[in-house]
Amino acid sequence: MPPISSPGAEARFDATIAAEEKIEPRDWMPEKYRRNLVRQISQHAHSEVVGQLPEGNWITRAPTLRRKATLLAKVQDEAGHGLYLYSAAETLGVSREQMQDDLLSGRAKYASIFNYPSLTWADVGAIGWLVDGAAIVNQISLCRTSYGPYARALVRICKEESFHMRQGFEIMQTLCGGTSEQKAMAQDALDRWWWPTLMMFGPHDAESAHSQQSMQWKIKRQSNDELRQKFVDQSVAQAEHLGLVLPDSDLKWNAARDHYDFGAIDWDEFQRVLNGGGHCNRSRIKARRDADQDGEWVREAMLTYADKQRARAVEDAA
Amino acid sequence: MSARRLPLWEVFIRSRRGLDHKHVGSLHAADPEQAMQAARDTYTRRQEGVSIWIVRAEDIHASQSDDAQAFFDPAEDKVYRHPTFYDVPEDLKL
Numbered sequence: 001m002p003p004i005s006s007p008g009a010e011a012r013f014d015a016t017i018a019a020e021e022k023i024e025p026r027d028w029m030p031e032k033y034r035r036n037l038v039r040q041i042s043q044h045a046h047s048e049v050v051g052q053l054p055e056g057n058w059i060t061r062a063p064t065l066r067r068k069a070t071l072l073a074k075v076q077d078e079a080g081h082g083l084y085l086y087s088a089a090e091t092l093g094v095s096r097e098q099m100q101d102d103l104l105s106g107r108a109k110y111a112s113i114f115n116y117p118s119l120t121w122a123d124v125g126a127i128g129w130l131v132d133g134a135a136i137v138n139q140i141s142l143c144r145t146s147y148g149p150y151a152r153a154l155v156r157i158c159k160e161e162s163f164h165m166r167q168g169f170e171i172m173q174t175l176c177g178g179t180s181e182q183k184a185m186a187q188d189a190l191d192r193w194w195w196p197t198l199m200m201f202g203p204h205d206a207e208s209a210h211s212q213q214s215m216q217w218k219i220k221r222q223s224n225d226e227l228r229q230k231f232v233d234q235s236v237a238q239a240e241h242l243g244l245v246l247p248d249s250d251l252k253w254n255a256a257r258d259h260y261d262f263g264a265i266d267w268d269e270f271q272r273v274l275n276g277g278g279h280c281n282r283s284r285i286k287a288r289r290d291a292d293q294d295g296e297w298v299r300e301a302m303l304t305y306a307d308k309q310r311a312r313a314v315e316d317a318a
Numbered sequence: 319m320s321a322r323r324l325p326l327w328e329v330f331i332r333s334r335r336g337l338d339h340k341h342v343g344s345l346h347a348a349d350p351e352q353a354m355q356a357a358r359d360t361y362t363r364r365q366e367g368v369s370i371w372i373v374r375a376e377d378i379h380a381s382q383s384d385d386a387q388a389f390f391d392p393a394e395d396k397v398y399r400h401p402t403f404y405d406v407p408e409d410l411k412l
């Protein structure tokens with residue numbers, strides 16, 4: 001049911017946002033607010049779903065049963081996060097099929113970081129520590145987003161995320177306490193994942209296309225650069241504890257800013273990977289297309305089974 | 319006495335914007351409109367809500383309490399789904 005437009009609807013919407021109240025599905029909202037949310041929430045959902053692939057790659061090769069159970073549980077959580085978010089987007093009148101089509105056809109984006117390959121077991125540690133760590137920083141901030149269903153999905157997600165980062169850090173800790181080869185493996189994974197993780201927060205505030213409007217509508221609550229800084233600041237002590245070196249020679253404490261300064265991000269690489277030039281862009285989409293096609297008969301069977309059950313119930317009643 | 323009965327509706331109230339609708343109770347009414355009016359009069363006389371959902375009770379499918387063990391116990395031994403399972407320093411914002 002489309003929200004009903006009435007005189008004063010826009011003023012009421014603005015007042016609700018200004019009062020830090022949530023917008024709910026049946027409320028009137030500007031079409032641009034709705035579209036902006038659909039784009040952000042569906043991209044977020046796609047990222048959760050595609051994000052299963054780099055780690056899923058290691059489930060069968062996890063080094064112990066404990067690690068395997070953990071990784072399986074984590075990847076399972078990410079599938080659930082995708083579901084919560086798709087459901088939140090559906091309250092805005094967009095269908096699941098449409099969102100799925102947009103992903104498979106390449107019209108919709110997902111977090112560019114998942115186009116990097118997971119080459120060694122240490123990558124599973126680095127992904128949990130850094131990629132989930134960055135996602136948590138971003139998602140905690142988004143719990144205060146102005147759209148009710150999105151905010152509620154994020155609260156649930158953040159609660160589940162809390163073990164993802166810790167299990168990754170624990171893997172890194174174990175590797176760093178192991179042989180020199182194992183520690184080198186951990187450093188190598190950190191070297192490859194560090195910069196792409198910083199890119200996860202998106203372009204600098206001045207260059208971010210959707211950011212300003214999103215901040216005004218309180219869809220986003222903190223800027224890309226603010227969140228990125230928060231992540232860098234928390235990562236330094238964590239790397240130190242592991243005895244690993246963050247791969248940035250410009251990284252140093254700035255007492256005047258009360259933050260760490262860090263080096264320039266390679267935005268050309270970001271654009272290149274975002275636009276399809278990453279190592280795994282094609283295989284990620286292919287995996288999703290295959291999953292869609294391979295699942296077709298299952299969905300078909302579910303519907304057919306339900307039809308038969310209904311027909312049988314009618315027969316029994318007759 | 320009429321043989322026809324008024325169907326049962328379950329009532330869910332959102333007490334404040336941003337919160338989930340929560341089940342508060344049920345009532346009998348002939349159609350959604352009546353049920354909505356009755357829900358307002360019954361459950362929000364003291365401004366308990368800003369939004370009401372009503373659902374036909376027969377449309378709600380519930381898990382069976384007899385099956386609860388088999389249904390929910392598999393989660394019991396999956397302690398690794400909780401953050402406390404991991405042995406990492408507590409002072410590093412992990």
Ligand SMILES: [Fe+2]
Binds near residue numbers: 048077135161
């Ligand atoms: Fe997630």
Ligand SMILES: [Fe+2]
Binds near residue numbers: 078132161164
């Ligand atoms: Fe996660």
